[in-house]
Amino acid sequence: METTQIEGPEHAEKPGVEDIQQLILRRICFLDYAPGDRLKEAELAEEFGVSRTPVRDAISRINHLGLVETLNGVGTVVVKLSPDKIAEVYDVRLHLATLIGKSAPVQINQGHLSRLRTLLEEARALNKETESRKYMQINYRLHGLTRDLIGNSVLRSFWTQAFYQAASTWHNLIEDAGEEAAEALINELVDLETALLEGDIEAVGHLQHVHISYGYRRIRRVLFGDPI
Template identity: 30%
Template sequence: MVLEQPRVGVRDAGTKKELLAEGVFHFIGERIVRGELAPGDRIRDAELARELSVSRTPVREALQRLERIGLVKMYPSRFTEVTRLTPDAVRVAHEFAGLQAGVIARLACPRLAEDEIDAVVRLVEHVPLTVDDAAACSQARREVVGYLAARTGNRLQQALVDEASIALARALRGFVVTPEHRESLLRGCDEMPRALRERDADAAEHATRMIYGVA
């Protein structure tokens, strides 16, 4: 795989490096989320740089970001290792995801155009169909929140979500929907469309937290 490298001038060198590091960050992160890189697997920046046809600098920067959010552990001058998930890490991630998802829904609610409301409602309606498949349910919720996050009009919130989204996707991929959470999730999915159509930000936040079981 070769990351896209648009032509840039000298003045744009910093931007080019940032774009490359961003691409590498998501490339490695998604491989970890999908399980292609399992806990304990080692990543060597030189090998990855050759695979992606980039220099080692954006690879190192991407790995440093992944270390900050807990996906990898770097051992300088040696290798980088994919970390292992603990039950406590999953619990913390789920709580954080639910609270942040509520904030995202609150911010996006008054800014959505009618066609965008229709689009996100379709995403919400898909969530109940996935409750018996933990990975599919996590992905369905991620799609709802991702759609709303891009429409909050708040760059700080968007940056926070982008930084944390891969770690959350990994931690929540196998999250089991308990009977209590299932009831909350289904009620949240029922309430969410009305809240969005009525531009009720309070209700949209509450419904979203219910979908995550943290209301």
């Protein structure tokens, strides 16, 4: 289980609603909170050193994403997305990807390329011995890089929400996907490296569309028995 520190600079002050929301989402994404697990406000408030109000507000925001629900007599629990919901999420992600670079395009810089190459190096190490947790961490950081390449704030917000909705489903299949998942991640990173080297931000969106589509096909094969 992760501690209260969130990726990025350490928080000198108590975490706010946004910080708490992001950490809970990350735990759901990494399957630290699995479907059926309860989110206990009192325990989370004690962990974060805050009152229950910001915890409740953070959970309320997550509820709007459909990742948790409140059940009478039970409390707030993590939910497993239905096949229909998964299909809707991936349909939205595919459409959002086509908008990357077309509205408020970001200027690609050396920092973006350096982050990408670090991820590629780590992903290539995974190809020899796939570790699901490490895969999830790389995939999460890749999402962060892609998010930072989106200049339109509204698009960036929707892109992030859709990622979290899809991530726990995909990460739940990593053990079954094994080496195939690691190879797919490498291929995605190699393609993105080329796009960044060319300074082609619209190509980043196109590539995200392609690789999200590939990923959804793998999900459908495992969950629904679709043919290869």
